[in-house]
Amino acid sequence: MPDIKRELLACLQCGYCVRVCPSYEQTPWESITPRGKVYYLNQLANRSPMDTILRRGVKIDDEFVEAVFKCTGCAQCETVCHVNIEFADFWEKVREWLVEQGKGPMPAHSKLYERIKQTKNPYGEPAEKRGAWWPEEIPRSPQADVVFFAGCTASYRMQRIARAGALVLHRAGVKLDIMGGEEWCCTSPALRTGQTDITHEFAQHNIREVETRGAKAMVMTCAGCYKTTSHDYGTYYSNPTFPVYHFTQYVLDLIKSRKLKFTKELNLKVTYHDPCHLGRHGGVFEEPREVLKKIPGVELVEMPRNRMGSRCCGAGGGYKSAFNDLAVNIAAERVKEALATGADILVTTCPFCVLNLQAGAKQIGSNIRVLDISELLLEATEPEAEKVPAATVEKAKAATNA
Ligand code: SF4
Ligand code: SF4
Incomplete structure (x- = not known):
């Protein structure tokens, strides 16, 4: 058992972590929740002779292992926990321990690992x-x-x-x-x-x-x-x-030192999705927002769940690799929140979030543009010489319509 005794003892079983867990939304089973898994781990850690007499067997079975890996690692549970369990690290310790016991990970994760070892990337693509x-x-x-x-x-x-x-x-x-x-x-x-x-x-x-x-x-x-x-x-x-x-x-x-100059006013309403690894895990919340606010013509509108309370897109923690359909469902929920703001573009700051949010948008038939912030900046800093003259655009349109 990893060094998690304090956390196991501290948990009040209050359940505040349950309602924020995106995995629980997709798999509404108490044993998937942070509370349920902490309770089970506590049973595993604290066996007594009485349990043997009463035949209260608790073991690391396949369902428990799946419950531990059916988690995006978003750390939303950490932000609401009444006893401040640092869940971002906690779940990783538990997973590492399960792997050491030969009980995990999911088969999809083992494949990723092998590909990383052999080709230095999880997609198995050639280095060249x-x-x-x-x-x-x-x-x-x-x-x-x-x-x-x-x-x-x-x-x-x-x-x-x-x-x-x-x-x-x-x-x-x-x-x-x-x-x-x-x-x-x-x-x-x-x-x-x-x-x-x-x-x-x-x-x-x-x-x-x-x-x-x-x-x-x-x-x-x-x-x-x-x-x-x-x-x-x-x-x-x-x-x-x-x-x-x-x-x-x-x-x-x-931008602040005027080395990056804007050449274009975009006239767009955008909303920003905090990637879990940049926001809750990395503590970077304001820089992306400051960048967006500096782009001429960009109006930033926040989703109700933002910064520490941001909803996970569903891609992280190996969840997308092992449970892709559920990951896309979670992304679709996030896209609905973006649509409710009336934004033209859902901007984020991670290619993996873009990938999953695009899949979520497709699932619900939304044509909202999902972009990385770098792509928006590319548009807003386009050098004059690279801009296509309006006359050329009109000519091309006329040719297409002819
Ligand atoms: S890290 Fe996220 S997905 Fe995992 S248990 Fe906590 S809230 Fe649920
Ligand atoms: S919020 Fe924290 S204390 Fe409450 S049940 Fe969840 S893990 Fe336990």
Whole structure:
């Protein structure tokens, strides 16, 4: 049993965590809830001879294991817990323990882990394709200000976000480099599913690769990569020897110092979704909002559930990999909240959230645009020369209608 005795003793069984749990909404079974799982863990931890006499057998069975992994790791339960159980860490400790006992993870998680070990990304894609998204117009600087860490999802599945992030930084005059095929998975998908033994090696590799390039900082658009490299590498290997920024933190400074200039007024109403790994886990709530408010013509409208109380999109913690249909259902609920604000665009700051929220929008037949903040900035900083003249647009429209 991991070091969770204090938490098990402290739980009041009050149930405040039940109503905020997105997994419980999808699987309305008490034993799925944080309260139910804490109760069961307490029974496992505190066996007495009386239990044997009364034949009150409690064991780690398949249903309990599934309940532990049927959790997005959103930490919404942590924000309402009356005894301040730090659930973001708590669930990861429990998962790691189950894996050590040979009782977990889910088969989908084992596959992710094997692919990460073999190909350095959870999609099983070849390393030589990893940097294929890099925009040709950006020179790779040998003495870069920033190594742009694209992450696996933006490298292989959402390349438009990696491109947007790099182009925006380039437009602000930032000297950039990437690691290309030498960028390895940050290991977030493995860590979140209790498979912690590869993080040391992967962290060491990624940190060395940035150091070798002599960059002053590492910047990323992915909330999961940000949480892992800035918060978890120190636990499993060592904190990076250079500053790690989420894209929004770095870009806000570029805007404030007038290095990134807006060229376009967007005239859009947008609402912002806090990724769990950036917000509740990483403590970055205001920078994305400040960036959005600085874009000319953007009106930011908040969903009722925001910041610490933000509703999870359903993608995290290995939940999407193992229970995709449920993850998309959760995303659909979040999209409904976005639609209720009257926003034209649902903006977030993580490629994996974009991926799942788009699936949620599709499920309910909504055509709301779901974008990463880098894509909105790309639109708002488009250089004059790249703008398509209005006359050309009209001509193209006329040709299409003819
Ligand atoms: S972390 Fe989120 S999904 Fe997991 S038990 Fe807590 S509220 Fe439920
Ligand atoms: S909110 Fe905290 S104290 Fe209350 S049941 Fe949930 S875990 Fe236990």
